[in-house]
Amino acid sequence: MTVSIENMTSQNSEQNWDIFCAVVDNYGDIGVTWRLAKQLSAEQKINVTLWVDDLNSFQHILPHLDPNQVTQSHCGIKINQWSEPLKIDYKVGDVLIEAFACELPAQVKQQLVTAKQAYFDNSKNKKPPVWLNLEYLSAESWVEGCHGLPSMQASGIKKYFYFPGFSDKTGGLICEKTLFTDREHWQLDTQNRQNLFKSLGLTGIDETDTVISVFSYESSALLALCQHWQANDTKTHALIPKGRSLNSLQSILPCSIDELTPGMQIAFGNLVIHILPMTDQEGYDKLLWSCDFNIVRGEDSFLRAQWAAKPFIWHIYEQEEDYHLIKLDAFMQLYCNNLPSELAMSWKGLNLAFNQEQAALTCEYWQQLNLADLPLQQHAKQWPIDAINDVDLVSRLVQFVKNS
């Protein structure tokens, strides 16, 4: 029997999925789950409820969100405040996703036990949901062996470990179906970049200037790079939202970080720092598409910099015992697989030096890395096509659930 895509998505529209997200810090946990929720809803027509414990953080990347509402809808997704105890009842759906091993509320776990028992008593009752733990993205090879493994929980229900990743044996990477074509169209017309900068209140940027977006954690290497750009021949614009990157630049700023407001420009020699307003994720993607180089961090902006098809530095989220450097290395090996060795050395050197706060080395590698270098640019364009490995995370996830 053949089932058409339309039939499959209309079957999905009867499905209810819940995603629970606890914000550990910053915007990555909510950033990833929000992307996931939007794509499940828009492309798979699944009814998604996203439960979030910190709506104030969420509002930074979804400006229309009202942090005081216990429940609200945006982009077709129901967003519920996750408080303990829950103010809104959780009703068992078809799929339950806990993001990044967050501890589900006791009420939810109790509902799972009840659902399991009811199904055990009479298989005509609704099946308990497929329960998944969505893990962090890593390019390490062990991920392939752990993706999809079940673990029996006290409720008698299996919980599956769902690992995003770069190979076909992993859960894939979040990427909307039309993202690459949307980006290509955007990048074909330089007017888009100019219009975007204008809408963000960024002025004085000529077409020939180098534009770099900066969304990193604190790093003395960033200060060194800014000082390097300041003395450089090319005019450089660093677009930086209020946040952690600026903490490293306090010594060169004319006022305290609190006093900075979006749209402000601070000029030093050939560098202009622009204070960037934070936008929603769609706006942020377009910013990455429009810059010549992006400095990104965490998980979601890291992936979006890859989808932007531009060269980038990944400031990885620090972990205990420098474990993050192992993750960084695994990704760099993969990314540099087909790069000419000299270019690979400069790109890896730059990323490692930035992450290890080796200020002088960062500038040295920056100088070696010519942004106009054709192989570097071509690689940045080809990489998304190779990395997506035919199928994105949401498509793989829906199939995984069907097979579970």
Ligand SMILES: Cc1cn([C@H]2C[C@H](O)[C@@H](COP(=O)(O)OP(=O)(O)O[C@H]3O[C@@H](C)[C@H](O)[C@@H](O)[C@H]3O)O2)c(=O)[nH]c1=O
């Ligand atoms: C600058 C900017 C970012 N964003 C979004 C893009 C991303 O979804 C989100 C930032 O998330 P990330 O890039 O993942 O970085 P991050 O550092 O914010 O998030 C994290 O990293 C994880 C690895 C950790 O585990 C998390 O606990 C968390 O710290 O903010 C906007 O929507 N608009 C903006 O203007």
